[in-house]
Amino acid sequence: MDEREYAQRFEVEHAHYTEDLDFWRAAAGRLGSPVLDLGSATGRVARALAHDGVEVWALDGSGAMVTQLVRRMESEPAEVRARLRPVCADLRDFALDRHFPLIVMAMNTLQVLTDHDDRLACLRAARRHLAPGGELVFDVALPDPEEITETMGIARQSGYHRDDATRTTLLHTGWYDAFDPATGTLDYTMRVEDHHDDGARSVHFRHHSVHVFPPAELNLLLAHSGLRSVQAMGDFDGSPLEPHSERQIHRCIAAGGAP
Numbered sequence: 001m002d003e004r005e006y007a008q009r010f011e012v013e014h015a016h017y018t019e020d021l022d023f024w025r026a027a028a029g030r031l032g033s034p035v036l037d038l039g040s041a042t043g044r045v046a047r048a049l050a051h052d053g054v055e056v057w058a059l060d061g062s063g064a065m066v067t068q069l070v071r072r073m074e075s076e077p078a079e080v081r082a083r084l085r086p087v088c089a090d091l092r093d094f095a096l097d098r099h100f101p102l103i104v105m106a107m108n109t110l111q112v113l114t115d116h117d118d119r120l121a122c123l124r125a126a127r128r129h130l131a132p133g134g135e136l137v138f139d140v141a142l143p144d145p146e147e148i149t150e151t152m153g154i155a156r157q158s159g160y161h162r163d164d165a166t167r168t169t170l171l172h173t174g175w176y177d178a179f180d181p182a183t184g185t186l187d188y189t190m191r192v193e194d195h196h197d198d199g200a201r202s203v204h205f206r207h208h209s210v211h212v213f214p215p216a217e218l219n220l221l222l223a224h225s226g227l228r229s230v231q232a233m234g235d236f237d238g239s240p241l242e243p244h245s246e247r248q249i250h251r252c253i254a255a256g257g258a259p
């Protein structure tokens with residue numbers, strides 16, 4: 001995958017996904033500034049919060065993503081720009097001179113770390129950056145191993161977005177490529193087809209490898225990271241995590257009180 005091309009298209013390729021934004025806005029409203037957005041990409045969540053008046057540190061390890069966020073900030077109003085602080089750093093090993101009442105990891109970001117020790121290092125680094133009483137809030141998918149096996153290789157529609165600025169309609173399709181139950185690593189492909197109003201068409205493939213978390217494994221990881229889940233939700237509407245939920249959304253605090 002060409003990192004620069006992906007970063008430049010990240011915003012438009014994820015513009016159809018907005019169902020979580022009110023949830024992150026409410027969390028920031030409850031816990032206050034500054035917010036640390038871990039794996040912020042080009043600022044899908046960070047920019048939304050900055051528009052609400054929240055100061056956000058947007059951390060990503062991809063120089064291309066951070067560069068694209070900086071470029072994107074140029075078209076934001078000056079007061080929004082002033083609230084955003086892009087940081088290029090590794091999720092597994094970052095040290096910021098700051099503690100945060102809210103740290104967010106949105107849109108499955110924890111799943112991009114396919115190595116157990118990397119996930120542990122990331123969550124421990126997040127814990128070290130929590131202000132007293134602060135929360136780490138993140139969402140990951142709730143896997144259904146049977147469904148993954150049964151639908152392997154089968155394409156399904158996963159999104160649609162009309163971009164009026166470029167007079168383009170984006171159609172998203174996705175399929176699973178491989179799943180290793182021993183490691184919990186899932187490989188999948190997203191196919192984005194651009195239909196321009198003038199009839200031109202282009203197709204973009206994104207190959208990803210992610211870790212899928214059975215709930216018990218996730219709870220163990222949180223415990224080993226010195227974090228305690230105070231609320232586990234199955235959806236961004238706040239409904240509780242159930243066996244049939246599609247998501248696992250955790251509000252975590254430092255175990256044993258203030259970090």
Ligand SMILES: C[S@@+](CC[C@H](N)C(=O)[O-])C[C@H]1O[C@@H](n2cnc3c(N)ncnc32)[C@H](O)[C@@H]1O
Nearest residue numbers: 039040041044060061062089090091106107112
């Ligand atoms: C799923 S995307 C993030 C989506 C974003 N949180 C959102 O809600 O729109 C995962 C991000 O994590 C970043 N990333 C992956 N591995 C990383 C690492 N080791 N350190 C820092 N960032 C990393 C990628 O560059 C990518 O931008």
